[in-house]
Amino acid sequence: MSDDKLDAIQAAAFRHLVAHLQERTDVQNIDLMNLAGFCRNCLSKWLRAEAEKQGVEISDPDAREAIYGMPYQEWKDKYQK
Numbered sequence: 001m002s003d004d005k006l007d008a009i010q011a012a013a014f015r016h017l018v019a020h021l022q023e024r025t026d027v028q029n030i031d032l033m034n035l036a037g038f039c040r041n042c043l044s045k046w047l048r049a050e051a052e053k054q055g056v057e058i059s060d061p062d063a064r065e066a067i068y069g070m071p072y073q074e075w076k077d078k079y080q081k
Contacts, residue, residue: 017043018043018066018067018069021040021043021067022067022068022069025075025078025079026079028080028081029041029080040064040067040068041064041067043067044060044063044064044066044067044068045063047063047066047067048060048063051063
């Protein structure tokens with residue numbers, strides 16, 4: 001398998017994970033952190049870090065919105081318990 005094909009597959013899997021977490025608003029970040037060792041905020045930080053490595057600047061609020069599917073404060077107000 002070529003590196004480009006693997007990158008495309010991994011990117012699609014990441015998008016699927018993000019969409020799944022956006023749908024599962026019942027799952028709290030603390031639950032993810034306790035069970036998996038990462039949460040939505042971790043994903044947003046990883047997104048920012050990888051963008052930075054490629055010379056792209058993404059703000060923290062924009063990275064969180066990409067992961068949460070809405071502004072972070074809105075998600076917290078609607079779904080955080």
